[in-house]
Amino acid sequence: MDFNNLNTEVTYRRLLDTPDAVTRAEIFRQELIEPFRGIVDIFGGAGGDGLAQFAMWGMSPEQFVGEKGVHMAGVLDALAQADAWTRAARALDEGYAAFANYADRIPLEKITFGLMAAQLPNLPQMRGYTGFGGIPGWIMTVYGVPDEYNLARVEACTVHELHHNLGGAAGVVFGKDMNIVTVGEYMIGEGLAESFAAELYGEDKIGPWVSEFDETHLDAAKRIFHDGLNRSGFNVVRGYIFGGQIAEQMGFEAVNVPPYAGYALGYRVVQAYMQRTGKKVVETTFLPAAEIIEESRFFEV
Numbered sequence: 001m002d003f004n005n006l007n008t009e010v011t012y013r014r015l016l017d018t019p020d021a022v023t024r025a026e027i028f029r030q031e032l033i034e035p036f037r038g039i040v041d042i043f044g045g046a047g048g049d050g051l052a053q054f055a056m057w058g059m060s061p062e063q064f065v066g067e068k069g070v071h072m073a074g075v076l077d078a079l080a081q082a083d084a085w086t087r088a089a090r091a092l093d094e095g096y097a098a099f100a101n102y103a104d105r106i107p108l109e110k111i112t113f114g115l116m117a118a119q120l121p122n123l124p125q126m127r128g129y130t131g132f133g134g135i136p137g138w139i140m141t142v143y144g145v146p147d148e149y150n151l152a153r154v155e156a157c158t159v160h161e162l163h164h165n166l167g168g169a170a171g172v173v174f175g176k177d178m179n180i181v182t183v184g185e186y187m188i189g190e191g192l193a194e195s196f197a198a199e200l201y202g203e204d205k206i207g208p209w210v211s212e213f214d215e216t217h218l219d220a221a222k223r224i225f226h227d228g229l230n231r232s233g234f235n236v237v238r239g240y241i242f243g244g245q246i247a248e249q250m251g252f253e254a255v256n257v258p259p260y261a262g263y264a265l266g267y268r269v270v271q272a273y274m275q276r277t278g279k280k281v282v283e284t285t286f287l288p289a290a291e292i293i294e295e296s297r298f299f300e301v
Contacts, residue, residue: 058120112139128149155201186240195267196282244258270284
């Protein structure tokens with residue numbers, strides 16, 4: 001695998017040192033947007049406005065001036081002090097090495113990776129960091145406010161997104177079309193990715209989307225998910241996966257389950273499956289979601 005690891009730290013510091021707005025925008029376009037042109041075109045249409053698309057993700061040249069620039073400098077210093085760029089790159093290599101026995105089933109030769117800084121939305125349990133790896137060929141690990149908690153999870157977040165990339169390229173995670181993915185498939189995709197992170201870096205490094213799930217709602221959430229496992233449609237499915245509160249904030253169909261319920265339940269289903277079968281995450285990745293759900297017996301009353 002050829003990992004094109006962008007040196008975003010150098011780019012960001014150049015942006016902080018560039019007083020001219022036109023020059024800042026050009027640096028931003030060439031060094032941050034263009035490497036991710038593939039996903040910009042997928043979300044915004046071929047030749048789409050990269051600045052507008054990145055702004056929707058909380059990233060813009062305006063982050064590097066005035067008070068926002070002061071904040072950004074602090075973000076970069078915290079990431080640098082934590083050696084985050086080196087750790088993320090190493091995690092990509094370690095994550096891909098775990099798939100060595102299945103490399104011939106993953107038709108993907110190059111992944112562009114960026115450790116990014118963004119103004120993240122105020123969503124519950126985000127804890128100042130997130131990631132994106134749902135489209136094979138591009139991965140972002142994204143920090144808004146680095147702190148001791150989330151900086152300890154650089155590797156785990158990065159390989160979570162790498163798992164999405166590799167499994168998606170192989171056509172075994174989320175299926176081949178997100179428009180027809182089912183609740184069960186999406187749930188298992190997230191459960192596998194978080195289980196992969198836990199297997200490589202320890203269960204203590206799983207994300208808040210799993211660890212901070214309100215257990216008092218587990219039984220009710222299990223019933224709702226059980227009844228909705230075969231529902232499809234991207235906006236419908238995301239209501240289950242992200243939960244009602246986030247769905248309302250993001251503008252898609254809300255389901256009465258806690259934030260990130262699909263992540264939390266998916267993790268528990270995959271863990272139950274692996275405990276019953278003795279299989280590891282990579283091996284489990286190539287199995288149908290329905291088989292994992294059934295054999296886990298997680299939803300049995």
